[in-house]
Amino acid sequence: MAEVIRLEGVRKGYGGGEAPWVEVLHGVDLVLHEGEFVSLAGPSGSGKSTLLNIMGLLEPPNDGALTIAGERAEALDDDARTRLRNRYLGFVFQFHHLLPAFSALENVLMPVFAGTGRLPAGAREHALALLERVGLAEHAGKRPVQLSGGQQQRVAIVRALANRPRLVLADEPTGNLDTQTAAEVFALMHDINREQGVTFLVVTHDERLAQDCPRRVNLVDGRIAPSPALVG
Amino acid sequence: MSFVVTVAFRLMREGRFQTALILAGVTIGVAVVVYITAVVAGLQANIIDKTLSTQAHLVLKPREDENRRLIAPPAGGAVRAEVEKRTQRENTIDDWQQRLDAVRALPGIASGAAIASGPGFATRGGINKSVSLIGVELDDYARIVPLAPKLKAGAIALPTGTVMIGSELARELGLAPGSRLRLLSATGAAQTFTVGAVLDFGLRDLNRRWTLLPLRAAQSLLGYRLEVTELYFRADNLFEADALKARARALTGLDADSWQDNNAQLVVALRSQSASSMMIRVFVTFAVALGIASVLVVSVVQKQREIGILRAMGAPASRIRAIFLLQGALVGGVGSLLGTALGAAMAVGLSRIAITPDGSPLFPVVITPGLFYVTAGVASAVGVLSAFAPAWRAARLDPVEAIRHG
Numbered sequence: 229m230a231e232v233i234r235l236e237g238v239r240k241g242y243g244g245g246e247a248p249w250v251e252v253l254h255g256v257d258l259v260l261h262e263g264e265f266v267s268l269a270g271p272s273g274s275g276k277s278t279l280l281n282i283m284g285l286l287e288p289p290n291d292g293a294l295t296i297a298g299e300r301a302e303a304l305d306d307d308a309r310t311r312l313r314n315r316y317l318g319f320v321f322q323f324h325h326l327l328p329a330f331s332a333l334e335n336v337l338m339p340v341f342a343g344t345g346r347l348p349a350g351a352r353e354h355a356l357a358l359l360e361r362v363g364l365a366e367h368a369g370k371r372p373v374q375l376s377g378g379q380q381q382r383v384a385i386v387r388a389l390a391n392r393p394r395l396v397l398a399d400e401p402t403g404n405l406d407t408q409t410a411a412e413v414f415a416l417m418h419d420i421n422r423e424q425g426v427t428f429l430v431v432t433h434d435e436r437l438a439q440d441c442p443r444r445v446n447l448v449d450g451r452i453a454p455s456p457a458l459v460g
Numbered sequence: 461m462s463f464v465v466t467v468a469f470r471l472m473r474e475g476r477f478q479t480a481l482i483l484a485g486v487t488i489g490v491a492v493v494v495y496i497t498a499v500v501a502g503l504q505a506n507i508i509d510k511t512l513s514t515q516a517h518l519v520l521k522p523r524e525d526e527n528r529r530l531i532a533p534p535a536g537g538a539v540r541a542e543v544e545k546r547t548q549r550e551n552t553i554d555d556w557q558q559r560l561d562a563v564r565a566l567p568g569i570a571s572g573a574a575i576a577s578g579p580g581f582a583t584r585g586g587i588n589k590s591v592s593l594i595g596v597e598l599d600d601y602a603r604i605v606p607l608a609p610k611l612k613a614g615a616i617a618l619p620t621g622t623v624m625i626g627s628e629l630a631r632e633l634g635l636a637p638g639s640r641l642r643l644l645s646a647t648g649a650a651q652t653f654t655v656g657a658v659l660d661f662g663l664r665d666l667n668r669r670w671t672l673l674p675l676r677a678a679q680s681l682l683g684y685r686l687e688v689t690e691l692y693f694r695a696d697n698l699f700e701a702d703a704l705k706a707r708a709r710a711l712t713g714l715d716a717d718s719w720q721d722n723n724a725q726l727v728v729a730l731r732s733q734s735a736s737s738m739m740i741r742v743f744v745t746f747a748v749a750l751g752i753a754s755v756l757v758v759s760v761v762q763k764q765r766e767i768g769i770l771r772a773m774g775a776p777a778s779r780i781r782a783i784f785l786l787q788g789a790l791v792g793g794v795g796s797l798l799g800t801a802l803g804a805a806m807a808v809g810l811s812r813i814a815i816t817p818d819g820s821p822l823f824p825v826v827i828t829p830g831l832f833y834v835t836a837g838v839a840s841a842v843g844v845l846s847a848f849a850p851a852w853r854a855a856r857l858d859p860v861e862a863i864r865h866g
């Protein structure tokens with residue numbers, strides 16, 4: 229199976245200057261393949277969000293190699309990183325982070341719109357179809373504040389898929405939802421993964437949700453450790 | 461619509477209150493600039509117009525006599541000498557027709573006229589009044605000093621044996637068109653004229669002293685034979701008079717004075733007025749620029765989470781920058797439209813309030829299309845420039861930080 233992303237010896241730390249230098253990631257090796265659905269677990273503060281931000285090209289690693297879709301990405305300049313992010317990656321955050329000034333549909337269109345600077349033909353139809361897929365077609369014109377938490381997060385998932393990415397990075401996408409809704413949103417991501425072959429990396433603390441994931445990885449002491457469940 | 465335009469508009473709509481405040485600020489600033497520009501331009505044009513309604517733009521006169529040094533200083537040495545200014549003879553210009561034609565032919569000169577003038581007296585019924593005898597060829601002269609608007613009684617014409625006089629002289633000597641008037645010169649020559657017209661020159665002193673008579677008559681009264689004392693010229697553009705002066709001087713060998721030389725105080729006053737109005741405009745522009753910049757900076761801080769999200773979605777830094785530059789341009793552009801309208805309305809309103817007793821405006825305000833274009837252009841440019849700092853700040857935001865703390 230084709231590799232979607234590859235990390236080799238990725239290191240990341242914070243501080244310097246006044247503050248002491250603290251390394252969070254001590255050399256992460258990780259390869260994700262096309263169509264995988266991977267859960268990422270680890271104690272709070274272990275660096276899961278940091279890792280996702282690096283994989284998502286939101287911040288560069290201090291050291292190590294990062295390959296996305298066959299392209300070395302750790303040393304790209306801001307514009308090139310932005311372009312790669314826009315074309316290959318989708319984000320879902322713990323808080324929906326929808327833009328309050330735009331409708332659900334406009335939010336879904338935002339990755340296409342922001343990346344190309346305009347709306348290509350067919351983008352609207354594609355976005356509407358995605359909203360329809362998650363049962364939100366009739367809410368397309370609503371502002372985020374007019375939607376429930378579960379609906380907001382579903383719009384956010386759809387937004388992450390709008391530009392037909394190869395990899396969706398989801399950082400505790402259900403952390404803010406009640407158990408029932410969280411399970412539904414998780415199931416939705418599984419379905420989309422199966423239907424569209426998009427790779428998912430999902431950070432979750434919820435053991436029951438993680439159980440359903442075919443592949444589970446842990447972040448321990450700044451390194452990736454195979455999940456005990458998988459080893460056992 | 462493009463991403464940049466859509467997002468810029470949406471952000472401005474979201475921050476309605478701020479947008480309204482900043483628009484009001486730009487509008488008021490632009491209105492002040494337009495108002496001051498229109499009023500000052502109107503005032504100055506009016507003052508210049510009034511001043512030049514009895515003056516030529518360029519006056520050529522005979523060279524002043526100077527005493528020659530009797531002893532030339534030896535090479536490398538010096539001579540202590542006191543050279544007195546000599547009294548000036550009543551100098552005249554001969555060969556004037558040729559010189560008049562030569563200067564008239566200069567590009568930038570609209571028209572020219574020869575004047576033979578000198579001191580004299582007007583007498584009637586035993587009353588003597590000191591006057592200026594001004595001999596003119598009426599057609600030429602009227603092209604330089606417009607007479608029709610000054611006519612109070614009679615007709616603008618100077619056939620042989622007639623004179624046109626100022627309204628004060630007419631009052632003092634009890635003259636009306638058709639009255640007879642005796643004019644004497646310092647040489648003792650005298651002649652009786654018929655009053656053809658009474659004129660109002662706009663200045664009491666001129667109204668008391670000026671008598672316009674045919675050139676021939678003035679020449680014979682003043683004992684000049686065929687010479688004249690001055691050549692008057694009108695320039696196409698009155699602000700080129702100074703530049704034309706040197707060329708006319710070189711061409712004729714005569715002394716030349718521009719209207720600026722003859723009205724030095726007025727010119728200084730106009731200049732300092734222009735300078736202060738320019739200062740006001742510059743400072744207002746700065747204040748407007750700072751206002752735009754500070755509101756946009758606040759808006760960038762308020763919207764940093766949104767900016768971070770847009771960056772995470774794949775909006776390049778350049779597009780984020782463009783969003784805020786566009787907001788600056790929009791605020792400047794729209795504010796300048798509202799501001800020019802308001803400023804023009806205020807200037808017109810002032811010209812309605814400031815009126816002469818007869819109901820005509822004290823001065824016309826000058827509102828040109830150019831003023832609109834320049835103001836709109838400058839305001840938009842100032843908007844964009846003021847948005848530079850906020851826009852760069854927005855583009856440099858670290859998306860991770862912006863999303864976490866926004």
Ligand SMILES: Nc1ncnc2c1ncn2[C@@H]1O[C@H](COP(=O)(O)OP(=O)(O)OP(=O)(O)O)[C@@H](O)[C@H]1O
Pocket residue numbers: 242243252270271272273274275276277278279
């Ligand atoms: N910009 C930063 N400056 C300094 N330290 C940072 C910065 N970002 C993250 N850290 C530190 O890096 C460590 C890892 O943070 P991170 O957010 O990646 O953890 P996490 O695994 O996502 O935790 P959680 O499960 O609570 O979300 C933490 O100790 C955090 O304080």
Ligand SMILES: [Mg+2]
Pocket residue numbers: 276277278399
């Ligand atoms: Mg985290």
